[in-house]
Amino acid sequence: MNTEQKIPPTANPRVAIGSFMLESNAHSPVATRGEFAQNVLIEPEALLADLASEHPRSPGCLAGFHNEMQRTGAWTPVPMIAAAVGASGPVDQAWFDAIIASTVASLRAALAEGPLDAVFLSLHGAAIATVEPDPDGAMLAAVRAVVGDAVPVLATLDLHGNVSAAMVQHADYLAAYLTNPHIDTHERGAECAQALRESLASGRRWHRAFVKLPFIPPSVTQNTERKPGASTPYGDIIHYGQSLLNDDLRNVSVLSGFTLGDTPKAGMSVIVCAHTAASARATATDVATRAWADRARYVPRLTALADATQRALAVARDTTAPALLFADVADNAGGGGRANTVWILKAFHEAGVTGCTLAIFYDPALASEAHQLGVGTRFHARFNRDETHPLSGHFEAEATVAQLHDGEFIGRRGIAAGHAISLGPCARLRVGGIDVIVVSVRQQAKDPVFMEALGVDIRQQRSLIIKSRGHFRAWADEFFPDAQIVEVDVPGLTTPVLKNVPYQHVPRPIYPLDDDWGWQVGEPAVFAARQ
Numbered sequence: 001m002n003t004e005q006k007i008p009p010t011a012n013p014r015v016a017i018g019s020f021m022l023e024s025n026a027h028s029p030v031a032t033r034g035e036f037a038q039n040v041l042i043e044p045e046a047l048l049a050d051l052a053s054e055h056p057r058s059p060g061c062l063a064g065f066h067n068e069m070q071r072t073g074a075w076t077p078v079p080m081i082a083a084a085v086g087a088s089g090p091v092d093q094a095w096f097d098a099i100i101a102s103t104v105a106s107l108r109a110a111l112a113e114g115p116l117d118a119v120f121l122s123l124h125g126a127a128i129a130t131v132e133p134d135p136d137g138a139m140l141a142a143v144r145a146v147v148g149d150a151v152p153v154l155a156t157l158d159l160h161g162n163v164s165a166a167m168v169q170h171a172d173y174l175a176a177y178l179t180n181p182h183i184d185t186h187e188r189g190a191e192c193a194q195a196l197r198e199s200l201a202s203g204r205r206w207h208r209a210f211v212k213l214p215f216i217p218p219s220v221t222q223n224t225e226r227k228p229g230a231s232t233p234y235g236d237i238i239h240y241g242q243s244l245l246n247d248d249l250r251n252v253s254v255l256s257g258f259t260l261g262d263t264p265k266a267g268m269s270v271i272v273c274a275h276t277a278a279s280a281r282a283t284a285t286d287v288a289t290r291a292w293a294d295r296a297r298y299v300p301r302l303t304a305l306a307d308a309t310q311r312a313l314a315v316a317r318d319t320t321a322p323a324l325l326f327a328d329v330a331d332n333a334g335g336g337g338r339a340n341t342v343w344i345l346k347a348f349h350e351a352g353v354t355g356c357t358l359a360i361f362y363d364p365a366l367a368s369e370a371h372q373l374g375v376g377t378r379f380h381a382r383f384n385r386d387e388t389h390p391l392s393g394h395f396e397a398e399a400t401v402a403q404l405h406d407g408e409f410i411g412r413r414g415i416a417a418g419h420a421i422s423l424g425p426c427a428r429l430r431v432g433g434i435d436v437i438v439v440s441v442r443q444q445a446k447d448p449v450f451m452e453a454l455g456v457d458i459r460q461q462r463s464l465i466i467k468s469r470g471h472f473r474a475w476a477d478e479f480f481p482d483a484q485i486v487e488v489d490v491p492g493l494t495t496p497v498l499k500n501v502p503y504q505h506v507p508r509p510i511y512p513l514d515d516d517w518g519w520q521v522g523e524p525a526v527f528a529a530r531q
Contacts, residue, residue, distance in 0.1 A: 006472070007131060009198055011074060013117035016147075018048070018080030018109055019062050020121065020139050021100055024128040024158060025336020026262035027502065028493055029088035029389070036095070038422065039440045040084035041471075044106050048144050055410050055420045058180075059084050061122040061156035063419075064189025072197055078116065080106040084124075086443060087258075087336040093131040100142050106407045107146045118196050119143055122189065124231050125161020125176070126258035133263055133484045133505075136260035137166030144170040152199055154192040158182065159257040160222075161318040163269035167372060168210040169527050173273050180224045182383035182415050187347045189266050195250060195488035206250060207277040209284035213268040213292055214510045214519055218496040219469050220329055220487055222256045233297035239271075241287050245334035249274045249283055254291060259501070260336060260494060266506040270524075277526055284524040292521060295511055300496045302329070302489035311486065312353045312463045316433070325464045325472075325480040330468035330492025334444040339467045340384055342359055342395035343490040346437065348465070354433025355462030360423070363387075364440040370401045370427035379428060391491050399436075403428040403455045407440060413450040414475035427452040434465075444468040469494060 019040075022031055033041070040057050042050050050056050051066045058066075062082060069075045081102040101483050119520060121143070128134040136157075141158055152172045157163070159177040168174065175188045199205060217234065224235040234256060241252030252271040257266055270288045274280040303311075308326055315321045333339035339362040348356060365386045373379055381399035384392050407423035424440025437454055445451075445466045451458060452524055458464065458479050466472045476485070495501065498513060509517050 010117050012076055012355060013200055014078055014110065014114065015069065015196070016066065016078040016080055016119045017062060018103055018106070018121055018211050019084055021084035021124040022127040022331055023087035023123065023124050023158065023258055023262040024090050024126060025087055025493055026128060026469050027092065027260065028336035030130060031085055031088035031091045033092070033095045035088060036050065036083050036085045039086060039477050044081055045046035045067040047082055051090055056418050058082050058120045058417070060185030061189035064186030065193045065217055067119050068184070068193035069397045072193065076107070078110045086205040087334050089336060090128045090130045092134060093129045095277065096129045096132065100139060100150070104142055104146055105137065107143065110231050114159035116147055116151050117200060118154065119147060120196070121190055122154040123155045123157055125157040125163055125167065126261050128261060128263050130321045133164040134164045134166060134265060136161070136169070137164045140167055140201040151323055152196060154196055155187045156192060157253065157255065159255050161255045162257045162261045162263055162265045162267070163210070163212070163255055163271065164265040165210060165525055168525070169269055172530060173251065174208070174253060174271050175251050176242060176255050176271070178242065179248055180222050180223065180234070181471040183474050185234070204275055204511045205531065206275060207280045207529045208527045209272045209280035209524040209525045211270045211284050211288040211521060214507060215268045215292065215295050216259050216266060216498060216506070216510060217256050217268060217476050218299040218300045219259050219299045219335065219459050219497055220493065223470055223473065228279070233294045233304060237287065237291045240290060244283055248276055250277050250281060252287060254287060258452065259498060261503050262503050264505055264507055267510060269295045277528065280446040281524050281526050285521055286519045292519070293434065299524070301487070302496070303486050305343060305488060305490050307348055308344070308486055309347045309351045312348055313351055316354045316370050316462045316484065319462070322484050323462050323480070325466055325476055325485045326464060327472065327487045328467045328490065329469045329486060329487050330490050330495040332444055332494040333362065333442050333467065333468050333492035334446065334471055335469055337467070338387065338389055338392050339444065339493055340387060341490065341492050342383055342393040344465050344488060345434065346395050348434050349434055352433065354465065357435040357437065357446045357451060357456050357461050358463065359437040360439045360463040360467060361436050362442045365487060366425065367425045367438045368426050370429060370438065371404055371425050375401050375404060381431065391493055396429045399429040399431045401427060402430045402435060405426060405454050409447065409449050409453060411447045413478065414447050415471050416447050422451065426454060444471060446471045448478070
């Protein structure tokens with residue numbers, strides 16, 4: 001007779017929760033504490049109040065995990081620091097060290113009061129620091145060093161994460177976004193909460209298998225949307241991975257990687273979490289093999305600036321033609337761009353384009369000047385007077401202050417829906433036939449409210465210039481079907497033309513920078529489930 005007693009699951013688990021999120025463009029200015037403070041920097045003592053608010057500032061994955069734990073039973077959240085910022089440059093090492101120190105201090109204080117049952121982190125996965133090449137791996141290693149092997153550590157990742165073996169080794173369960181634009185952040189946090197509840201109830205942990213592919217897919221080819229009669233290569237591989245899930249195979253994450261990270265851990269990654277090592281290994285091999293075989297489908301299709309300008313003029317003159325959205329994909333703040341290159345604005349203005357709005361242009365000095373002058377004032381606007389990056393450029397023109405705003409928004413639709421967003425003092429400037437939304441906090445145009453709150457009727461625009469690589473598509477479909485979106489080829493820090501990127505640290509050979517060399521998927525790295 002088996003007299004072994006099963007240890008009952010923890011009725012009220014203590015779970016430490018926190019966040020560190022940064023996507024580092026190696027060619028962008030250093031990300032400092034001040035930039036985090038402008039975006040999301042929530043100290044441990046304030047985190048639970050923020051998560052309980054109607055419109056939290058916390059990252060979506062953290063909010064999703066918190067809400068699902070609340071929904072599924074009793075638990076005791078142990079707050080840690082939440083530090084997140086949109087894509088920027090490498091994080092200042094001293095500031096990153098402070099984030100690690102805060103996280104470790106919170107964990108040690110929690111353990112002094114009693115056992116921890118788990119740790120959840122909302123990570124990005126594509127951070128680099130001015131010294132540390134793998135901050136996400138360093139964060140997970142620091143957490144593991146404090147809590148030991150007995151405590152499950154779960155984390156979410158952006159699908160643009162550049163994954164290292166250390167990240168997979170030190171986490172028990174990793175769940176990357178499935179959508180690009182990223183509209184499933186809450187769901188991925190909730191997935192981690194469900195996986196944790198299951199693990200605490202059953203005592204089962206996860207084996208992880210990891211494959212790194214020598215492949216950098218250009219950013220504009222990474223849309224995951226799948227429509228009847230049309231598909232994308234990245235959407236296809238994400239969908240295939242999800243079709244394999246079962247009671248044993250719990251998560252298949254295919255991360256495209258961040259094209260501009262310029263890091264030894266650059267490239268597409270496949271991570272599989274399963275209850276059996278064999279299943280994890282076989283699935284990772286299968287998915288990676290399919291992804292590599294499909295690499296030739298990832299081809300950017302950009303429109304030259306001169307052609308884009310002529311198309312904007314044509315729709316301005318013919319009001320019966322469908323309006324157009326011009327995506328400035330090379331100046332995407334969501335990828336580390338400055339959100340202030342002037343190339344499209346200058347070309348459209350000089351050509352006499354009318355009925356056009358540009359959103360959003362980062363220029364704190366210009367926004368401040370507009371607020372000092374007041375609505376209705378006509379003045380000589382100098383764009384980028386304080387900017388030093390050579391790719392941004394300079395532009396001057398007569399402008400009128402059309403509307404002002406304090407820059408406090410609640411996202412209406414898209415990847416930030418329902419979340420509080422601060423852009424600092426904002427202004428709508430009328431420059432010839434173009435309205436320019438000028439902001440004081442660098443951000444991509446990820447929500448239509450940034451225009452609507454400043455008096456822009458998007459449906460009345462003949463053309464719209466959007467500084468974003470692709471997240472705008474999560475809201476722009478309300479106004480512009482895919483056939484009316486034009487991706488423009490201009491200079492910028494987030495160019496999808498990868499042979500124009502001055503890479504120094506990515507592993508070589510790597511596709512498409514190098515010709516095919518006969519690479520094949522080898523044996524995945526497999527990390528055993530902790531007991």
